[in-house]
Amino acid sequence: MKILVTGGAGYIGSHTCVALLNQGWEVVVVDNLSNSSELSLQRVESITGKHLTFHRTDLLDRKSLTAVFKDHAHQPFDAVIHFAGKKAVGESVEIPLAYFHNNITGTLVLLEVMDEFSVKNIVFSSSATVYGNPATLPIREDFPLSVTNPYGRTKLMIEEILKDLYLSDNSWNIALLRYFNPVGAHESGLIGEDPNGIPNNLVPYITQVAVGKLDKVNVFGNDYNTPDGTGVRDYIHVSDLAAGHIKTIPKLLTNPGVVTYNLGTGRGNSVLEMIAGFQRVCKKDIPFVISPRRAGDIAACWADPSKAEKALGWRAEKSLDDMCRDSWKWQKNNPNGYQ
Ligand code: NAD
Numbered sequence: 123m124k125i126l127v128t129g130g131a132g133y134i135g136s137h138t139c140v141a142l143l144n145q146g147w148e149v150v151v152v153d154n155l156s157n158s159s160e161l162s163l164q165r166v167e168s169i170t171g172k173h174l175t176f177h178r179t180d181l182l183d184r185k186s187l188t189a190v191f192k193d194h195a196h197q198p199f200d201a202v203i204h205f206a207g208k209k210a211v212g213e214s215v216e217i218p219l220a221y222f223h224n225n226i227t228g229t230l231v232l233l234e235v236m237d238e239f240s241v242k243n244i245v246f247s248s249s250a251t252v253y254g255n256p257a258t259l260p261i262r263e264d265f266p267l268s269v270t271n272p273y274g275r276t277k278l279m280i281e282e283i284l285k286d287l288y289l290s291d292n293s294w295n296i297a298l299l300r301y302f303n304p305v306g307a308h309e310s311g312l313i314g315e316d317p318n319g320i321p322n323n324l325v326p327y328i329t330q331v332a333v334g335k336l337d338k339v340n341v342f343g344n345d346y347n348t349p350d351g352t353g354v355r356d357y358i359h360v361s362d363l364a365a366g367h368i369k370t371i372p373k374l375l376t377n378p379g380v381v382t383y384n385l386g387t388g389r390g391n392s393v394l395e396m397i398a399g400f401q402r403v404c405k406k407d408i409p410f411v412i413s414p415r416r417a418g419d420i421a422a423c424w425a426d427p428s429k430a431e432k433a434l435g436w437r438a439e440k441s442l443d444d445m446c447r448d449s450w451k452w453q454k455n456n457p458n459g460y461q
């Protein structure tokens with residue numbers, strides 16, 4: 123099996139490359155390194171003891187992307203896993219056009235080039251953000267979809283583009299994977315999440331407090347309708363998420379058309395439970411203060427992952443302590459990320 127991974131140098135992409143190489147599959151990465159470092163790919167190779175091919179290519183650069191497909195035309199890709207995209211919700215509100223251009227146009231160019239080379243199997247990184255504020259929990263794939271920010275809109279629009287593409291040509295096979303909250307790192311501590319500047323997401327913020335780079339965690343609201351009043355999310359270990367992609371590829375090759383799966387654990391944890399988890403694992407006090415709610419946040423969100431379990435034979439295996447331990451090992455061993 124030969125897989126093209128867009129955005130493969132990034133957080134989820136690098137962990138998926140490890141899993142793909144461990145399957146014995148051939149991996150080709152395209153990434154413009156706009157939010158990542160090539161070092162992550164070198165570390166993927168040292169973790170697995172296997173080689174991958176890297177092209178520093180922007181999806182927006184049609185000529186270069188076409189050249190990558192030409193380069194590999196003697197043995198075409200069996201499937202593409204499409205991670206490449208910008209992902210910061212707050213930034214997307216400030217610079218929406220950059221998000222639409224990069225995420226939507228980048229995907230359109232990719233799909234057109236795939237079409238040209240008759241590579242028609244794709245796994246797309248979608249997000250639980252497409253469910254908006256769900257009326258009930260847990261969230262099933264057939265729940266209504268709505269988004270509240272440009273980042274989320276790019277995910278929903280790409281899902282719709284892919285569905286229209288299939289309607290026009292049913293030789294495409296498309297998996298829409300809706301990730302819940304990916305956290306954790308490879309157990310080696312060699313690869314992990316490397317946010318730019320002050321992290322927006324809870325777990326990298328907590329680990330930066332634990333390592334002494336930040337003073338305290340701001341808990342965004344303790345007056346939600348949840349057991350302890352703080353926001354509840356379905357945190358999933360990034361290696362479990364990577365394994366979900368491995369199970370999805372053979373499914374695509376059975377010509378399923380368009381399939382949609384939640385990748386989550388089915389459990390929700392609060393902000394305070396996450397802080398307590400890290401205190402347990404790091405054996406450090408993690409100071410926090412209660413701050414006002416963050417605009418756009420919902421109270422609670424967790425997946426019903428049973429569809430993926432039935433169809434793919436996949437389920438998340440790792441515990442909250444595994445997530446905390448591995449995030450902490452990565453942060454402790456790499457206080458400045460890949461720099
Ligand atoms: P990331 O930023 O670490 O990885 C994305 C990669 O894409 C980066 O290496 C970046 O350099 C590359 N990239 C961006 N634009 C590109 C372009 N035009 N051409 C080539 N490469 C480009 O993000 P991640 O956390 O690994 O997320 C991967 C995917 O999963 C994204 O599509 C994201 O929206 C989606 N997702 C992430 C989360 C999350 O919380 N991390 C949750 C749900 C969905």
Ligand code: WQD
Nearest residue numbers: 211249251322323324325327340341342353354355393419
């Ligand atoms: C988790 C919880 C916060 C930071 C985001 C995107 C979503 C998806 C995953 C890509 C919430 C609270 C956070 C902090 C806090 N990404 N929090 N203090 O918002 O669930 O999801 O990342 O698709 O689209 O919106 O994740 O980690 O930012 O927040 O109290 O400093 O932690 O209020 O309850 P979120 P998060």
